[in-house]
Amino acid sequence: MGYTITEKILARAADQESVRAGDEIMAKPDFVLAYDFPGYTDVYFKQMKEEFGIEKVAEPERFGIFIDHMVPVASPKEEELHKGTRAWCAENDVPLYERKGIGHQVAAEVGYATPGAFVVHFDGHISQLGTFGTLAIGLRRNILEAFVREKVSIKVPETVRVNLHGKLKPGVMARDVFHHIVRILGPSSCRFQVLEIGGDGLEDLSIEGIQSITCLAMFTGALTAIVNPANERLEYASSRARKELEPVSSDPDATYSAVHDIALDDLEPLVVIPPTPANSRNLSEYVGLDVHSGYLGSCASGRLEDIEVAARILEGRQVKSGFMLHVIPTSHEIMAEAGRRGYLSTLAEAGAYLSTSSCDFCYGRIATMTEGQRAVSTGTLNVKGRMGSPDSEIYLCNAATVAASAIEGCIADPRAYL
């Protein structure tokens, strides 16, 4: 029997001939990534010194730190955190990426998404590096293991394979593909496993669209998501890779715990109603529901194709009076390109509020909602209180739906504008 891409990557990282799902191994991450956040990095940096006597990491090139939350800061305390992070990175010669964008996207831009690499972070949305054939797993606090040891303990996960077929219709986007996967497979379908995406339908999706899907893998219960590296995805990642590794792919006879097929042609725009990412519904059932704000951004969405569709919909139109539309490109690289292509001026003229990249809109640190307010959002999550008051609501949807809803002031079907 053949091996999955996950088994191949972990075998190399564990320095073993081969490993199989279920094996408990010690694997050396090629890269250890984190963004600074109170209670996480500040604590690890302190514990490394005080509890483990580690003054300096042995292989600084294996690490990467991002400052993307609390950007820009709103209090001296927040700035103190960032200052500590900058100092730690300088002392340890560890690369720091600040004011470049949301770390999970920047990680791909600066080459941590090396095909064949094993990457760990504390945050599970790092799964999006799987777009490039990188196995990237969010370990929560167990990331400390990767800060104080060369290897981390891991049980080789099984894999659920989802094959996409065909093409999406206009107004239906990669976000809808992910929310459809949750809808038909269920929010625990891939628990403790890897969600491997394949099929001819992949070629209809952009790199950005696949990043949206792999970013959200955790809401199927998956540890991460991965795609065999090929074509433009392999080109993108290989040209930026930080490490020379042989890209690997799943064998045709690899063992999967389940295989699902999804026809992209059949999909409609979806909306995920509060209070859980498990609640995928047809958008058509919610058209007309009053909304007060719209968020187009996050590590899941907010890339060029998202901004492009919003600009196309809003061109020559205006955001409805009283509606607050926030458009935050996922990275500076994306923002600059959106500027060159004229999307940003279209959106500004339509009345959108534009901001340079930051994670802060996604979790309600800024653009905070009060009681009774409701947002349409391309953010990652719709749990209670995520964007402000526990009595506000978040409807997750694709970028086109956010733009159409901004015009109407209520949940709107973008297909009428495309």
Add this chain to the structure above:
Amino acid sequence: MALKNLRGRIAFIFEDDDFDVDQIVGVKNIKIQDLDELAGLAMTTYDPEFGSKVQPGDLIVGGHNFGFGHPHYPPMKALRHLGITGVVAESFSPGYWRGEISMGFPQISCPGIRAFVDRWDEIEVDWEAGIVRNISRGTDIAFEPLALADRAMLEAGGLLEYLKANTEENTQ
């Protein structure tokens, strides 16, 4: 080091699948750090007298994919402060699982547990035998074995203690 068997009553059964643990203290209280204050708020929407009924050693039971969503640490800190010693559920969401195991808080994945117990039954989690005993009913049910690293982490009392106990492997 062996894990000590857990023995206590089932203080509550969360029947719902995909349960979001933040609901235990309520999202609006999720940033509270004071344990007495958090414990006073915990479970009050499910049972206003929970705090006075619960006893040290009690456990709670959950459904499938327990801990789904975006779990924070305060709810389980509050339950531990009230004396809860572990969670037995049909299955767990990986993020929640990792987070609580790293806190040294026993989590037991036990398919069939909801039908196997009633609230306030007394149970024992027997780590060596790999079973949950319902002392009140005189029955037992197998649970899924822990991964070696998870077990070692629980034995050590949490992530930090686990990593400190094996310093020869700390090679940074």
